[in-house]
Each structure stands twice: as C-alpha cells, then as structure tokens.
Amino acid sequence: MALTSADDVVVATHGRGADQAPRPGGPRRRGNRLYGREPVLAWVFVAPMVVVAVLFLIVPILMALWVSVSDWSGRGSPLAATVGFVGLDNYAAFFSPGLAQRDLSTSIRNTFYFVLLVVPLQTLLALGLALVLNSRRLRAKSFFRTAYYFPSVTSSVAIAVVFLFMFSASGPVNSILGLVGIEGPNWFADPRGLIHVVAGAFGVDEQPAWASGSIAGISLWQWLAGPSVAMVSIIALVVWVSAGGYMLIFLSSLQGIDEEVNEAAVVDGASTWQRIRHITVPILRPTTTLVVTLGLIGTWQVFDQVYIMSQGNPGKTTLTPAYLSYTTSFGSAQWGQGTAISFMLFALIVVLTIIQRAATRDRENPSGRRGRRRASRKEVAS
Amino acid sequence: MSDLRTRPTTAHDSRSKRSSGGDLAAEGRRRRASIAAFYTVLIVVAIIYIYPFVIQAGTSFKTDGDSTYNPLNPFPTVATLDAYGTLADVDFPLWFRNSVIVTAFVTVGRVLLCSAAGYALSRLHFVGRKFLLAAILAVMAVPGVVLLIPKFLILNQLGMYNTFSAMIIPLLWDATGIFIMKQYFDTIPPAVEEAARIDGAGVVRRFWSIMLPMAGPALVTLTVFAFQGSWNEFTHMIVARSSAETNTLTTGVAALTTGQFGSGNRYPLKLAAALIMTIPVALVYFVFQRKLVRGQGGGAVKG
Numbered sequence: 001m002a003l004t005s006a007d008d009v010v011v012a013t014h015g016r017g018a019d020q021a022p023r024p025g026g027p028r029r030r031g032n033r034l035y036g037r038e039p040v041l042a043w044v045f046v047a048p049m050v051v052v053a054v055l056f057l058i059v060p061i062l063m064a065l066w067v068s069v070s071d072w073s074g075r076g077s078p079l080a081a082t083v084g085f086v087g088l089d090n091y092a093a094f095f096s097p098g099l100a101q102r103d104l105s106t107s108i109r110n111t112f113y114f115v116l117l118v119v120p121l122q123t124l125l126a127l128g129l130a131l132v133l134n135s136r137r138l139r140a141k142s143f144f145r146t147a148y149y150f151p152s153v154t155s156s157v158a159i160a161v162v163f164l165f166m167f168s169a170s171g172p173v174n175s176i177l178g179l180v181g182i183e184g185p186n187w188f189a190d191p192r193g194l195i196h197v198v199a200g201a202f203g204v205d206e207q208p209a210w211a212s213g214s215i216a217g218i219s220l221w222q223w224l225a226g227p228s229v230a231m232v233s234i235i236a237l238v239v240w241v242s243a244g245g246y247m248l249i250f251l252s253s254l255q256g257i258d259e260e261v262n263e264a265a266v267v268d269g270a271s272t273w274q275r276i277r278h279i280t281v282p283i284l285r286p287t288t289t290l291v292v293t294l295g296l297i298g299t300w301q302v303f304d305q306v307y308i309m310s311q312g313n314p315g316k317t318t319l320t321p322a323y324l325s326y327t328t329s330f331g332s333a334q335w336g337q338g339t340a341i342s343f344m345l346f347a348l349i350v351v352l353t354i355i356q357r358a359a360t361r362d363r364e365n366p367s368g369r370r371g372r373r374r375a376s377r378k379e380v381a382s
Numbered sequence: 383m384s385d386l387r388t389r390p391t392t393a394h395d396s397r398s399k400r401s402s403g404g405d406l407a408a409e410g411r412r413r414r415a416s417i418a419a420f421y422t423v424l425i426v427v428a429i430i431y432i433y434p435f436v437i438q439a440g441t442s443f444k445t446d447g448d449s450t451y452n453p454l455n456p457f458p459t460v461a462t463l464d465a466y467g468t469l470a471d472v473d474f475p476l477w478f479r480n481s482v483i484v485t486a487f488v489t490v491g492r493v494l495l496c497s498a499a500g501y502a503l504s505r506l507h508f509v510g511r512k513f514l515l516a517a518i519l520a521v522m523a524v525p526g527v528v529l530l531i532p533k534f535l536i537l538n539q540l541g542m543y544n545t546f547s548a549m550i551i552p553l554l555w556d557a558t559g560i561f562i563m564k565q566y567f568d569t570i571p572p573a574v575e576e577a578a579r580i581d582g583a584g585v586v587r588r589f590w591s592i593m594l595p596m597a598g599p600a601l602v603t604l605t606v607f608a609f610q611g612s613w614n615e616f617t618h619m620i621v622a623r624s625s626a627e628t629n630t631l632t633t634g635v636a637a638l639t640t641g642q643f644g645s646g647n648r649y650p651l652k653l654a655a656a657l658i659m660t661i662p663v664a665l666v667y668f669v670f671q672r673k674l675v676r677g678q679g680g681g682a683v684k685g
Contacts, residue, residue: 037584037585038506038507038508038585039506039507039508039509041502041506041584041585041586042502042506042507042508042511042585043502043508043510045498045499045501045502045506045585045589046498046499046502046503046514048495048498048499048554049495049496049498049499049554049555049560050514052495052551052552052554052555053518053521053555055536056533056536056551056552056555057521057524057529057555058521059536060529060532060533060535060536061524061529061532063532063535063536063539064531064532064535067531067535077538077539078535078539079539128423129423129424129427132420132423132424133424135416135417135420137413137417138417138420138421138424143428144424144427144428146667146668146671147428147431147432148427148428148431149671150431150435150664150667151431153610153663153667154614154660154663154664155613155614155616155631155632155656155659155660155663156614156616156632157614157616157631157632157635157636157639157656157659158635158656158657158659158660159656160636160639161635161639161652161653161655161656162434162435162437162438162653162656163434164639164652165437165438165441165449165453165649165652165653166434166437168453168647168649170450170451170453171453172434172437172453172454174453175453175454176454240430240431244431272416297525301525301526301527303527303530303617304616304617307620307636307640308636308639308640309639311640322527322530325530325531326530326531329531329534330534330621335531338531339531339532342527342528342530342531343528345525345527345528346524346525346528349525349528350523353523353525357523
C-alpha cells in the first residue's frame with residue numbers, strides 16, 4: 001500500500017491535461033457526419049473499462065448502500081426478497097450506547113492519535129530529506145532517493161512482516177534500546193496509552209474522578225489515553241514507508257524554485273536557515289498543503305498494517321474504522337453495521353479529497369507573483 | 383531529477399560575488415561544515431531505511447533460536463537454508479504461481495484497456511466524452527478501503543467468489559493508467575494522425591499502427607505501475623477469495639504471519655517469504671526507477 005499512489009499524481013495532473021488537450025480534429029470539424037463511424041468505435045474503445053467500472057465499482061457501492069439500510073445477515077443474496085429494510089437502524093446503532101458505539105469510538109480515538117502523529121512526522125521527514133537532497137553540492141543523490149523511496153514500492157505485507165520482527169519482544173529495536181540501557185516494551189502486546197504512561201510517571205495511575213464521564217461510549221480518561229505502545233510501532237512503520245513518496249513531491253517543487261531568489265538572498269547575507277525559513281518554506285506552502293491532505297486521506301484509511309500486524313489488538317488499541325468495518329462484516333456477520341461504518345468513513349474521506357483537490361488547484365493556477373515561478377517551473381519540468 | 387537542470391557551477395558563481403579573501407575562507411569553512419552535516423543526515427536516514435532489509439535477508443538464513451538471540455547481527459551464526467526449505471511445505475510455490483498468473487493478466491489487460499480508453503478520450507469525437515472524463519475523476523475519489531465490502535458483495539452475487547476471474551477482472555480498472563495514456567496521446571501532434579486519416583486509415587488502424595507504437599514511454603510507465611500494483615495487491619485479494627488454493631503471495635504470507643500455520647515465532651521463515659515476494663518488485667524498481675520516481679514527483683510538478 002503506497003500511501004501516495006500514482007492516483008495522487010494524476011489527480012494533480014488532470015487540471016491542465018483536460019483543459020489543454022488539443023481539441024480532436026479542431027473547430028472546423030464539428031458535427032458527426034464528418035467522423036463516420038468514429039463515435040461508435042470510440043464507445044467500443046472505452047466500453048471494456050466502462051463495464052469494469054460500472055460492474056465492480058458503481059453497482060457494488062449501490063449494493064453496499066442497500067446493505068447498510070437492510071438486515072442482511074450474510075446468507076444468500078442481499079437482494080433476496082427475505083432481506084428487510086431497516087431504515088437508518090444500522091447507522092443509529094453507533095449513536096446509542098452499546099458495543100457498536102464503544103468500538104467505533106475506540107477506533108476513532110486510535111486513528112485520531114495515529115493521524116495526529118503520522119501526518120506531521122512524515123511531512124517533516126519528507127520536507128527535511130527533500131531540502132537536504134536538493135542541495136546542489138551533494139553527490140550520490142540518486143542513491144539516497146532510491147533508498148528512501150524503496151519501501152513505497154514494496155508490498156505492504158512484506159514490510160509489515162519485517163516490522164513485526166523489528167519490533168518483536170527480542171527483536172532489533174529492543175536490542176538497540178538495550179544498548180543504551182533501556183528495557184524495551186513488548187510492543188505488540190502493550191495496550192498502555194502513551195499519555196497514560198506519562199500521567200503514570202506523575203502518579204496519576206487510575207482514572208481520576210474528573211475524567212470518568214462517558215463521551216460517545218468511552219470515558220474521557222479513555223479518550224485521553226494517547227496512542228498505545230502497539231500503535232506506536234505501526235506509526236513508526238507508516239512514517240518510514242510514506243515519507244519517501246512525499247519527499248519526491250517536495251523535491252519536484254523545490255526544483256522549480258528560481259535559483260536567482262536564493263542567489264540574491266546569499267548576496268544579501270542571508271544564512272542557510274534564514275533562506276529556508278523565509279524563502280523556501282513559504283514558496284512550498286501549496287505543496288505542503290497537498291502533502292498534508294494526501295497524508296490525512298491515506299492515514300484515515302489505515303487497514304493493511306492493522307490486519308497483518310495486530311488485528312486491532314492489544315485491548316482494541318489498534319482498531320481502526322476501516323478494520324472495524326471489515327471485522328464487523330466478515331467476522332461478526334453484522335453486514336449492515338459494517339457497511340454503515342464504511343460509508344461514514346467514505347464521507348470523511350470525500351471531504352478530505354475535496355480539500356485536497358482545491359489545494360491542488362491552488363498549486364496549479366497560482367495568481368500574480370506565483371504565476372511567474374510556475375512558468376519557470378514548467379520549463380524545468382519539460 | 384536535479385540533473386535535468388543546466389546551471390552554472392555555483393562555487394565559481396558565488397565566489398565572484400565575494401570581495402575579500404577573509405570572507406572566502408569563512409564561507410569555505412561554513413560550506414564544508416554544512417556539507418558534512420547534510421551527508422551525516424542522509425547517511426543516518428539511509429541506514430534506517432536499508433538496515434531492516436539487510437537484517438531481513440540475514441535472518442532468513444538463521445535458525446529460529448539464532449534469530450531471537452542475535453536479532454541485530456545480519457550474519458547468521460550458522461547459515462541454514464531451513465527457512466527456504468520449509469516454504470515449500472506451506473504452499474509458497476502455489477502462492478507464487480497464483481501471483482504470477484494474476485499479475486500477468488492484470489498487467490496485459492490494463493495496458494490494452496487503458497491505452498484503448500486513453501486513445502478514445504484523447505482523440506475521438508463522441509457524445510459523452512466530457513462526462514466520461516468527469517466520471518473517471520469522480521470514481522478516483524472513492525477510497526479503496528471503502529470498496530472492500532462492496533467488492534465482496536458483487537463477486538458473491540455473481541458467483542465469482544474464489545475464482546481467478548474475481549481476482550483479476552475488478553483489478554483491470556485503472557483510472558490512473560487511463561489518464562497516463564490520454565495525456566501522452568494529447569502530446570502527440572494531431573498532424574501525425576491526420577496524414578494517415580487522409581490516406582484512408584480507419585480508427586483502429588490509426589490507433590494500433592500509428593499512435594500505440596509512438597506511446598512507448600507511457601506504455602512502459604503503465605506496465606511498471608500495473609506490475610507493481612497487482613503484484614502487491616492485498617486488500618482486493620482478501621475480499622475476492624478465501625480458499626487455500628487461490629492464495630496469492632500477499633494473502634499467503636499474511637496468513638503465515640497471523641499464525642494460521644502453527645505457533646512459534648518462526649521469523650526466519652516469515653522473513654524469507656517476505657524477501658522472495660519483494661525481489662521481483664525490487665528488480666523492476668531498480669531497472670525502471672527513473673520511471674517510478676519521476677511518475678511520483680515529476681507528475682506532481684507537471685500538474
């Protein structure tokens with residue numbers, strides 16, 4: 001699972017491609033008579049893809065929408081006459097006290113802390129590596145780029161296996177911690193939340209009275225637990241995997257920056273840090289927005305790593321909405337509730353995607369001063 | 383990618399702007415210090431990125447005990463091929479074969495269907511062209527994870543569950559690939575095709591004999607992406623099938639990891655399995671890395 005898949009690139013690409021594509025044939029040739037069988041053949045050309053998309057994307061989503069308002073138990077066809085319509089009951093289950101609500105709240109809490117740590121960390125790591133790699137005086141840049149991007153093209157399953165070993169109780173990570181005198185935890189068996197661990201160091205071991213109130217099925221104290229030790233190892237994996245892809249996005253933007261701006265700053269006596277702080281980072285703002293929103297879209301969907309490494313354990317502290325929707329359906333045969341979760345997740349991600357596309361447009365069609373920079377960037381890219 | 387740029391040698395450039403020799407020496411010291419700092423950062427991070435794979439390879443030749451007692455040492459105390467031998471007992475060759483079948487069909491299928499659709503969207507006149515482009519973009523926004531249950535529902539409904547067609551056909555959809563091809567065809571001057579049109583070449587002929595051979599670079603990119611994507615495909619394979627005979631490498635190794643093949647850590651076995659499944663993609667990556675790397679970063683710049 002490459003969090004920055006080629007999809008993102010094309011999303012970033014469509015703006016110009018669609019507008020500037022040469023009009024087939026040109027304006028003289030309006031009207032179908034001139035094209036003979038072309039319109040028919042055109043549909044023959046696109047038909048296979050359209051059929052696959054309709055049959056395996058659009059129809060299934062409509063089926064799932066039906067399942068989410070039905071009482072289908074997983075037996076037979078969800079379209080059979082015996083399956084009943086239950087309105088929004090499956091959605092309502094998450095808004096009234098019970099196991100369903102508790103699990104969903106727990107998964108949202110877990111993913112919230114996951115996103116809160118992964119997105120800033122991977123963005124900073126990607127930006128830092130890109131800034132260093134963009135330095136003109138370095139050699140062997142392509143070697144480093146290759147190394148950092150390699151995890152992004154590797155199977156998520158293979159990477160998860162490697163990290164299970166890295167973070168195993170007697171694995172390499174704990175060995176390194178041992179070298180500096182720290183006794184590492186049993187990562188994947190440790191449900192303690194990091195914030196609870198810190199609170200414990202200050203003597204707050206149990207749920208204080210002020211935090212015992214329940215919000216959406218779990219207590220405030222539980223909401224404040226922080227990411228569990230097990231989740232921290234998944235966070236480490238995801239940051240490690242995705243930083244390389246985002247680094248490439250930053251690098252390509254950096255290469256578009258007009259060198260004259262930096263040269264002028266050097267003449268004016270600006271230090272490297274001042275140049276980064278006052279020139280590079282402001283110029284990269286649209287790219288940073290893109291990377292952050294792509295990060296948000298990717299992290300809220302985290303699934304593979306949880307499936308392979310922890311299955312939501314220990315103590316449900318690595319449960320995520322995507323994994324919960326899977327187990328609710330395939331595991332507990334609560335298909336209605338499982339699909340309901342995925343549609344709620346869908347809504348969240350669509351909102352994030354709309355933000356991301358708006359951010360991409362900003363980056364594509366900057367006005368005024370930024371327009372000139374963009375023009376020079378085009379030359380570089382072509 | 384920086385090498386695409388022709389720029390004057392900077393050392394010379396900035397030196398000419400300096401006036402006094404003292405500045406020059408201080409500047410030189412600062413520059414050497416910053417280069418050293420940069421290399422330190424790059425090398426430390428590179429070790430963090432490369433060492434896990436080194437340990438993985440080394441541990442796959444260890445015994446279970448050795449992997450537990452000397453986790454950091456990439457060299458086995460006593461090298462053994464036990465892990466690789468055991469792989470045959472857990473159906474690994476079957477998973478490998480299934481992955482090859484799925485990847486071959488998906489890659490060839492995507493190349494054909496994406497270039498046909500991309501050509502039509504770029505060059506042909508038909509009612510609904512704009513609508514199709516918009517629809518493809520809309521469908522791309524659907525997050526993959528949300529499709530898990532829906533895909534199972536339709537495959538189950540159609541009686542395709544647990545078949546190779548269920549594993550292959552839905553994966554043929556590749557909106558990214560359609561756009562890669564469409565945009566590449568957009569860059570080919572219309573005059574090229576116009577000449578053939580005047581000579582009486584039909585649509586199919588112009589596509590197959592003129593445009594497709596000119597789209598080599600885009601076809602390579604598409605093939606590399608399709609290969610990498612389908613070889614690594616995991617989530618689709620856990621909802622399209624469940625039988626032991628249809629495991630691919632991803633689902634098979636995941637099952638191995640989640641303990642469906644007996645207890646014990648068995649890290650050498652798991653790491654050997656993960657290593658073998660990484661090798662084909664790694665080879666393609668090292669050969670075609672410019673494509674992959676440029677597709678990621680360059681595409682974003684080009685817009």
